[in-house]
Amino acid sequence: MGASRFRTEPSMSSRHTWSTTTHDWSVDVDRDHLSNIRARPGEYAPGGVLHLILEVLAYAVDEAEDQGGGHATVTFGSDGTIEVTDFGRGTDTRSDHGVAVRKPVVSTKDVRFFDRPQPVLLADGYARRGMSTVAALSEALEHTNRRTDHSWTGRYEHGVPVTELLSTAPTDHTGTTIRFRPDTSLIPASPLTADDVRATIAPNKFLTVSVR
Numbered sequence: 001m002g003a004s005r006f007r008t009e010p011s012m013s014s015r016h017t018w019s020t021t022t023h024d025w026s027v028d029v030d031r032d033h034l035s036n037i038r039a040r041p042g043e044y045a046p047g048g049v050l051h052l053i054l055e056v057l058a059y060a061v062d063e064a065e066d067q068g069g070g071h072a073t074v075t076f077g078s079d080g081t082i083e084v085t086d087f088g089r090g091t092d093t094r095s096d097h098g099v100a101v102r103k104p105v106v107s108t109k110d111v112r113f114f115d116r117p118q119p120v121l122l123a124d125g126y127a128r129r130g131m132s133t134v135a136a137l138s139e140a141l142e143h144t145n146r147r148t149d150h151s152w153t154g155r156y157e158h159g160v161p162v163t164e165l166l167s168t169a170p171t172d173h174t175g176t177t178i179r180f181r182p183d184t185s186l187i188p189a190s191p192l193t194a195d196d197v198r199a200t201i202a203p204n205k206f207l208t209v210s211v212r
Contacts, residue, residue: 015096015194022103022110022120023093030132031109033114035158037129037136044115047124049082049182050200051194052134053124056208057201058176059105059131063088063176064207074197074211080181080189081140083132086207091145093152100165102147102152106135106143107159113152123202134180135159137187146171 018025037044045051053074054081063086064070093102110130114122117196119127120141136159144153151168154161182189194211 001156010031014136015094015192016070017092018051019093020111022112023105023108024111025101026105027108029053029160031160033132035135036138038158038186040060044129045137045187046126047201048187050136050190050196051124051126051185052180052182053084053197054200055122055128055134056180057184057207058122058128059176060084060086060209061204061207062087063067063206069073069206071208071210074194074209076192076194076212077179080184081179082181083177083179085175085177087173090147090151091143091176093145093147093150100150100152100167102145102154106141106156107133107161108132111203116189123200131178132159134178137178137183139183141178144179145176146174146176148174 015025021053026129047070057072057074060070060072070088074083075083077083091103091105093100095116109115109132113130121127135156139157141156141159142153142161143156147153151170152165153168155163175177197211
């Protein structure tokens, strides 16, 4: 495995010409943005780890609503990691002259929510800011997306990529997995349980969620 390339002929399209709908395609990582989040964890994760889980699940809800239905799983690891998987289309990934470019949802701001003057509230009653809040406040995060034509994975530390975008073995389903370990120096460890998450998740007619 290595830096991912599509097997199709390289596109003449450049990432600098792609429209911004949720994130700026032309930027791989916004270090100032991530630093700002780390400097104010109480503002961007006021509900602690539970809020981070809801931030990730919000993207699964977006996908389920767009596709007319979906399912997600939340898994607590014995090592303190939390894994959220959905079975949607997988994070948008495009070819820039033959090189795979994944939408930078982890390392840049979600322009729909981050600076919104009247925020959208998540199920805990706090503002939705985007996936970058999860990444910035996690000592480690792994983002894997499975598309119909290919799959990729990448690792991040406090939102900054520490690997290239790597090809992964194909699977029989599409979707996205975010596996993260919150930084306990920024967000105090809490005895969060699967029951706590189940009790907080708002009912949604498009997305069902399993927590374990």
